[in-house]
Amino acid sequence: MQDGLSAKAQAGATSDAWPEELYRLLKAAQVRQVSYVPDAGHARLIELVEADTDITANVLTTEEEGIAIAAGAWLGGVRSALLLQSSGVGNCINMLALAAIGRFPLLLLVTMRGEWGEFNPWQVPMGRATEPALAAIGVRTLRAETPADLLETVAGALPLVFDSEQQVAVLIAQRLIGAKKW
Amino acid sequence: MVAAAATLDRRTAVAALLRDRGDLLVVSGLGSPSYDVHAVGDSNANFYLWGAMGGAALVGLGLAQARPDRRVLVITGDGEQLMGLGGLATIAVARPKNLVVAVLDNGRFGETGMQESHTARGIDLAQVAAACGLAAQVVTDLDGVEQARAALLAPAEGPRFLLLKVGPDKPPRSLPPRDAVYLKNRFRAHLGLPLP
Numbered sequence: 001m002q003d004g005l006s007a008k009a010q011a012g013a014t015s016d017a018w019p020e021e022l023y024r025l026l027k028a029a030q031v032r033q034v035s036y037v038p039d040a041g042h043a044r045l046i047e048l049v050e051a052d053t054d055i056t057a058n059v060l061t062t063e064e065e066g067i068a069i070a071a072g073a074w075l076g077g078v079r080s081a082l083l084l085q086s087s088g089v090g091n092c093i094n095m096l097a098l099a100a101i102g103r104f105p106l107l108l109l110v111t112m113r114g115e116w117g118e119f120n121p122w123q124v125p126m127g128r129a130t131e132p133a134l135a136a137i138g139v140r141t142l143r144a145e146t147p148a149d150l151l152e153t154v155a156g157a158l159p160l161v162f163d164s165e166q167q168v169a170v171l172i173a174q175r176l177i178g179a180k181k182w
Numbered sequence: 183m184v185a186a187a188a189t190l191d192r193r194t195a196v197a198a199l200l201r202d203r204g205d206l207l208v209v210s211g212l213g214s215p216s217y218d219v220h221a222v223g224d225s226n227a228n229f230y231l232w233g234a235m236g237g238a239a240l241v242g243l244g245l246a247q248a249r250p251d252r253r254v255l256v257i258t259g260d261g262e263q264l265m266g267l268g269g270l271a272t273i274a275v276a277r278p279k280n281l282v283v284a285v286l287d288n289g290r291f292g293e294t295g296m297q298e299s300h301t302a303r304g305i306d307l308a309q310v311a312a313a314c315g316l317a318a319q320v321v322t323d324l325d326g327v328e329q330a331r332a333a334l335l336a337p338a339e340g341p342r343f344l345l346l347k348v349g350p351d352k353p354p355r356s357l358p359p360r361d362a363v364y365l366k367n368r369f370r371a372h373l374g375l376p377l378p
Contacts, residue, residue, distance in 0.1 A: 033247060056247045058276055061268030068237030068269075072209070072244025075229055075366060076252075077375045080244065098234040098241075102362035165378050 018147035018176075019044035022109070022154060026081060029158040031107075032056065033073045035066035036083035041111030041177040045083060063088035064095035071104045079162050081107040086114065086130040087123060089169070093137055096167070100138040105161045108139070108169035109154070116174040131171065139167040146176060189322050192286050192348040196257060197222045198327040199284065199334075199346075206334065207245060207369075211238035211258025213293040214352070215286055219257055221356035226372035229365055230358040236266030239283045243273050246281035249373070253280050253334060260287040260301045267310060270343070274315040277340045283316070284330075284344040288351075296350060311343035318343040 023045055026034070034049040035058040036042060049057045060066050066082035073080040084092075089110060099106040113120075114127025131141050142157055144150035150172060157168045196218040200208070208228045210219040215238075216230040229245075231238055242256035263270075263285045273281065289302030301307060312318040321327055321344055330344050359365055367377055 033244070056276075058243075058247075058272060061271050064237070065240045065266070065269050065272050068234055068240035069244035069247075069272075071234075071237075072241035072246070073248045074244075075241070075369050075373075076207075076245045076248025077370065077373060078244075078248035095234055095237055098231070098237060098362070101233070102366050104366065163378070 018150055019048065021147075021151050023048040025151065025154050025158065027052075027055075029079065029162065031079045031081050033058070033069070033078050033080040034083065035060055035069050035080065037061075037063050037066075037085070037088050039083070039085040039088075039111045041085065041172065041174075042083045042109070045109075063091045067092055067095040067099055067106065070106055071098050071102060074104050079105070081109060083109050083111075085111045086171075087126045089130045089133060090126045093133060096134075096137045096139060099167045103165045104167070105165050106139070106167040107157060107161045108134075108167075109172065110169050111172045111177055112174045114174070117178070118174065127174075134169050139169050141169050141171055143171045143173065144176060145173045150176060190324070190327070190346055190348045191351070192218055192288065192346075193221055193353050194324065195286070195321075195327050195346050195348060198324055199255075199257070199331050201331065203227075204335070205252060207249065207252050207254045209238055209242045209245065209254065209256045210358075211235075211256070211262040213259055213262065214288075215257045215259050215262070216358055217353075217356045218286065220358040221353070224358065226368045228358070229369050232360050232362070235262055236269065238262055239266060239273060240269045242281055242283060243269075243276055243278060246278040247276065250278070250280055254278075254282070255334065256281070256283045258283070258285055259292065260285055260289065260307060261291045261299050263307060264300055264305075270311050270314045270316060273341050279338050279340055282334055282338075282342045282344060283311070284346060286346050286348050288348045290350050292350075292352060296352070306345075308343065308345040311345075316341050316343040318345065320345045320347065322347045 070080035114123035
């Protein structure tokens with residue numbers, strides 16, 4: 001599943017194709033369930049998983065639901081991932097106790113807001129709190145600044161999550177996604 | 183929204199619901215529902231939550247999606263479900279055919295001093311679930327529990343919701359293991375899944 005580091009992936013990583021490459025990484029790692037609260041930065045990846053009949057996609061009313069769903073999936077032997085934006089991390093904190101104390105594999109792909117080119121000041125406080133809040137509850141954070149960095153980071157996170165049963169949040173820099181068009 | 187009379191003893195109701203459970207997989211919600219499920223008899227096919235308030239039905243959803251070949255029953259309380267009302271919408275949209283969410287509704291926050299919950303003040307969780315699109319049923323007597331148990335075994339079109347009206351009594355605690363890693367690993371082993 002480390003083929004995300006292949007030449008093809010590296011090439012893709014230099015363009016806007018990183019959501020497709022990320023999707024291929026998840027597929028290669030046998031992730032069969034993806035839950036999400038929509039975010040503009042995840043729009044393409046959400047389209048891909050929704051269109052994939054081998055992946056069960058769940059749209060959530062709040063991000064913490066995805067923590068519980070992922071734990072249930074692991075109880076049944078299925079690998080799950082959660083797509084969310086940084087504001088949603090704040091909604092997850094108490095539910096993350098389930099992953100932390102149960103050592104449930106957990107992969108959070110977090111698109112950052114409030115840190116670069118941000119037009120909405122209300123995004124700033126939770127953007128600032130995302131990394132320390134996750135660290136405080138025991139979720140490891142790995143930050144990616146470029147598309148190539150993101151794919152390498154996720155490729156490294158996948159075994160850490162599913163083989164070593166760790167809880168990992170990959171923080172996708174707002175600079176990588178680009179400031180929201182308004 | 184007049185609450186149905188509480189006529190069920192919670193332990194009796196849960197025991198009746200789990201009788202001859204076969205290959206049923208059970209997730210129990212924080213507090214008394216975990217004690218009730220444990221009191222019936224511990225099982226490797228039970229996953230007891232000691233936290234994650236609002237998450238029981240969603241753990242059930244994730245499990246039901248992972249194992250469409252097995253029936254999944256979530257047993258939780260009104261307070262726990264009230265914290266995750268949005269989860270009923272998520273479950274309704276996901277439409278698992280093998281998931282039943284059973285809420286033991288005593289109208290109280292039982293673990294914290296038996297304060298009245300919203301269901302004692304007019305909120306009907308069965309109507310909330312029905313509005314989301316779950317097949318919802320209110321159960322107020324043992325015959326109803328028995329019918330619900332039989333229905334657990336029958337094929338379903340989508341997710342189901344049972345509201346069991348129980349009294350506000352507090353039976354002796356029957357404490358399941360609190361080690362979530364142990365509970366997780368034995369549950370997975372029960373399903374033939376490898377240890378890490």
